[in-house]
Amino acid sequence: MTDAPSADADGSDEFAVPADERYFEDYEAGATYEFGTVTVTEQEIIGFAAQYDPQSFHVDPAAAQQGPFGGLIASGWHTCALMMRLFAEHYLPTAASLGSPGVDELRWLKPVRPGDRLRLRLRVVETRRSRSDPRRGIVRTFAELVDQVGEPVLSMTVVSLLLARGGDQDLPTAPPASG
Amino acid sequence: MTDAPSADADGSDEFAVPADERYFEDYEAGATYEFGTVTVTEQEIIGFAAQYDPQSFHVDPAAAQQGPFGGLIASGWHTCALMMRLFAEHYLPTAASLGSPGVDELRWLKPVRPGDRLRLRLRVVETRRSRSDPRRGIVRTFAELVDQVGEPVLSMTVVSLLLARGGDQDLPTAPPASG
Numbered sequence: 323m324t325d326a327p328s329a330d331a332d333g334s335d336e337f338a339v340p341a342d343e344r345y346f347e348d349y350e351a352g353a354t355y356e357f358g359t360v361t362v363t364e365q366e367i368i369g370f371a372a373q374y375d376p377q378s379f380h381v382d383p384a385a386a387q388q389g390p391f392g393g394l395i396a397s398g399w400h401t402c403a404l405m406m407r408l409f410a411e412h413y414l415p416t417a418a419s420l421g422s423p424g425v426d427e428l429r430w431l432k433p434v435r436p437g438d439r440l441r442l443r444l445r446v447v448e449t450r451r452s453r454s455d456p457r458r459g460i461v462r463t464f465a466e467l468v469d470q471v472g473e474p475v476l477s478m479t480v481v482s483l484l485l486a487r488g489g490d491q492d493l494p495t496a497p498p499a500s501g
Numbered sequence: 502m503t504d505a506p507s508a509d510a511d512g513s514d515e516f517a518v519p520a521d522e523r524y525f526e527d528y529e530a531g532a533t534y535e536f537g538t539v540t541v542t543e544q545e546i547i548g549f550a551a552q553y554d555p556q557s558f559h560v561d562p563a564a565a566q567q568g569p570f571g572g573l574i575a576s577g578w579h580t581c582a583l584m585m586r587l588f589a590e591h592y593l594p595t596a597a598s599l600g601s602p603g604v605d606e607l608r609w610l611k612p613v614r615p616g617d618r619l620r621l622r623l624r625v626v627e628t629r630r631s632r633s634d635p636r637r638g639i640v641r642t643f644a645e646l647v648d649q650v651g652e653p654v655l656s657m658t659v660v661s662l663l664l665a666r667g668g669d670q671d672l673p674t675a676p677p678a679s680g
Contacts, residue, residue, distance in 0.1 A: 374582035375589050377598055390599045398601060399585050403553035403578045410554050419556055420569045422577060422609060429603040 332356060334443075344415035346459030346484040351446050357412035358441030359470075360404050362396055367436060370400040395433040401440075401476050402428070405467045408442040409480070413463075418485035420458060428478040432469065439470040447479065457489030511535060513622075523594035525638035525663040530625050536591035537620030538649075539583050541575055546615060549579040574612035580619075580655050581607070584646045587621040588659070592642070597664035599637060607657040611648065618649040626658065636668030 334356040339348055364383070371380030375397035378385040386394040396404075434440070448462040461484055467476040509515050513535040518527055543562070550559030554576035557564040565573040575583075613619070627641040640663055646655040 370582075373586070375585045377589055377593065378595070379600070395600075397582075397585070399578065399582045402581065403549075403576075406554045406576070406578050407552070410556055414556065416557070421558070421574075421612075424606070424608040425604075426607070427603070427605060428607055430601060433600075 341414070342416045345418045345487040345489070346449070346451070346461065347487050348415070349446055349449050349459075349461045349484065351449055353446045355413060355444040356441060357408045357444075359439040360408060360441075361439045362400075362404060362434060362436065364394060364436035367394060367396045367400065367434075370403070371397045375399060391433050393435060395435055398430040398476075401430065401434050401467065402478075404440060405442060405465060405476055405478075409444075409465065412442070413444060414482065415484060417490065420483040420485060422480060422482050424481055426479045426481075428476075430476060432473055432475045434469070434475050438475070440467045440475065442466070443468055451486065452483075457486055459484050459486055520593070521595045524597045524666040524668075525628070525630070525640065526666050527594070528625055528628050528638075528640045528663065530628055532625045534592060534623040535620060536587045536623075538618040539587060539620075540618045541579075541583060541613060541615065543573060543615035546573060546575045546579065546613075549582070550576045554578060570612050572614060574614055577609040577655075580609065580613050580646065581657075583619060584621060584644060584655055584657075587646075588623075588644065591621070592623060593661065594663060596669065599662040599664060601659060601661050603660055605658045605660075607655075609655060611652055611654040613648070613654050617654070619646045619654065621645070622647055630665065631662075636665055638663050638665055 333354070335353045337344060337348060368381050368383075371377070377397075379389040379391050379395055380386075380397045383394045386392075443466045445464045446461060447464050448460075450460055452458045452460060461482045463480045463482065465476075465478055465480055466474045469475050512533070514532045516523060516527060547560050547562075550556070556576075558568040558570050558574055559565075559576045562573045565571075622645045624643045625640060626643050627639075629639055631637045631639060640661045642659045642661065644655075644657055644659055645653045648654050
């Protein structure tokens with residue numbers, strides 16, 4: 323195991339090794355991270371929703387004004403995708419990521435509107451080596467997307483499967499993770 | 502309350518009223534539905550992932566061949582977005598949808614690959630009128646996305662907030678749902 327991560331000025335930790343040298347052992351329960359921001363535009367909200375979630379309060383600014391949110395809001399799945407961009411770019415290892423079997427308690431807490439600036443707050447909840455295959459480990463991470471006034475708009479617990487150091491010598495061909 | 506939904510030839514039910522006349526009362530625990538298909542292409546998989554989940558097994562076909570899945574697979578969030586397209590187009594009411602507070606037990610069960618044809622299977626798990634605002638109701642739906650060989654690739658339980666019939670006379674301005 324590596325040493326405990328060192329704390330940054332804002333209270334969040336930093337990884338000791340870059341993403342392409344990072345493995346299961348570099349994730350420690352209790353460590354916290356903060357990444358971002360990502361900004362969402364009206365054009366991107368409408369583009370995503372037109373393809374995947376064409377409800378009027380996601381695609382039609384005029385109708386959305388009269389709707390339940392009093393204006394256009396992002397699809398909840400779009401918000402998840404924005405979370406994932408920061409999660410993949412800053413938190414996941416590049417060579418050692420084996421996908422995800424799932425997410426628990428996904429919550430859309432506050433509508434996301436055009437112009438919102440979002441940052442990602444993470445806390446490692448649990449890490450354990452796989453019982454069926456000790457070349458890999460499971461990391462559970464509590465993730466919150468927070469807006470420019472400091473309020474959470476999204477939270478979830480993400481399960482990640484990661485390769486352990488040296489475990490890529492003989493990769494299994496059918497890993498259980500799929501996402 | 503309306504009558505129980507009538508069963509279709511494939512065993513799934515049909516809504517008695519079209520989407521724009523459908524309200525909370527039209528959703529009944531135990532009803533099952535099946536919608537689709539939607540087909541996913543390599544180009545769409547790469548396009549989504551390049552923007553939201555740029556891991557090599559989602560964006561780089563050559564690297565993906567050598568990766569843990571032996572080929573390119575869709576981002577799990579892309580699979581969720583494809584689920585949502587069918588959910589929004591066929592299941593949600595158009596005027597009475599008030600968004601969603603969240604999802605439980607989201608599971609990516611099998612990798613989704615270019616060319617996969619997916620259909621959506623739904624079962625209404627629970628419906629109840631809101632205690633705090635009887636003009637609306639909560640519907641819990643178990644959703645499965647199933648591929649062309651009949652295997653589930655994604656499952657989750659979606660919570661939907663819906664307006665009750667006649668409840669749109671005096672809409673509250675700050676609904677609790679956000680997604």
